[in-house]
Amino acid sequence: ILKNNLLAGPIPSTLSQIPNLKI
Structure with missing residues (x-):
């Protein structure tokens, strides 16, 4: 999650x- 930020x-x-996306 933090990585996305x-x-x-x-x-x-x-x-x-x-959570469904988890990009």
Whole structure:
């Protein structure tokens, strides 16, 4: 989840909140 935040910011961090996506 934290990795997503480092990659781009608020948008991926929002996605990371949804376990179904796990981007």
